[in-house]
Amino acid sequence: xxxxxxxxxxxxxxxxxxxxxxxxxxxxxxxxxxxxxxxxxxxxxxxxxxxxxxxxxxxxxxxxxxxxxxxxxxxxxxxxxxxxxxxxxxxxxxxxxxxxxxxxxxxxxxxxxxxxxxxxxxxxxxxxxxxxxxxxxxxxxxxxx
Numbered sequence: 761x762x763x764x765x766x767x768x769x770x771x772x773x774x775x776x777x778x779x780x781x782x783x784x785x786x787x788x789x790x791x792x793x794x795x796x797x798x799x800x801x802x803x804x805x806x807x808x809x810x811x812x813x814x815x816x817x818x819x820x821x822x823x824x825x826x827x828x829x830x831x832x833x834x835x836x837x838x839x840x841x842x843x844x845x846x847x848x849x850x851x852x853x854x855x856x857x858x859x860x861x862x863x864x865x866x867x868x869x870x871x872x873x874x875x876x877x878x879x880x881x882x883x884x885x886x887x888x889x890x891x892x893x894x895x896x897x898x899x900x901x902x903x904x905x
Contacts, residue, residue, distance in 0.1 A: 782853045792849075792860035799842060799864050806834060828879060835872040842868055 783791075810831045817823035846861035 782855070785856070788854045788856045791854060792857035795845060795857065796860045796864055799838075803838065803868070806838075807831075810834075828875075832872070832875055832879060835868060835875060839865060839868045839872060 810827055813827040814824050817827065842861055842865045846858050846865060849857035849861055
């Protein structure tokens with residue numbers, strides 16, 4: 761008879777599965793800081809390029825508005841990329857990289873909200889149309905209140 765209390769031998773995890781074990785803390789922090797620095801450098805360089813485009817527009821409103829709209833679109837794409845990198849880091853079980861990526865995503869979301877607020881402030885909605893009961897007041901018409 762065999763001993764029923766003996767546990768079966770543990771199967772070794774294949775090394776090709778990135779989610780099979782946590783990464784070392786040193787490598788995790790180094791990767792998180794490196795990704796954060798790369799993202800900051802890309803954002804600063806793109807912001808510089810947008811600033812140069814606005815400067816080169818020399819007051820042409822259409823080109824300036826197009827550059828600002830492109831900046832809003834780029835920031836939204838950048839936010840998606842940062843969140844995707846956070847998801848990949850979570851899949852690889854790199855805790856500190858996820859934390860750094862979520863902090864970067866928070867910063868990019870704040871920049872996107874500020875840029876959108878500035879765009880909305882510079883381009884307000886037109887006033888609503890008057891209702892059917894509105895009668896304009898013309899000089900000498902006698903209908904003015």
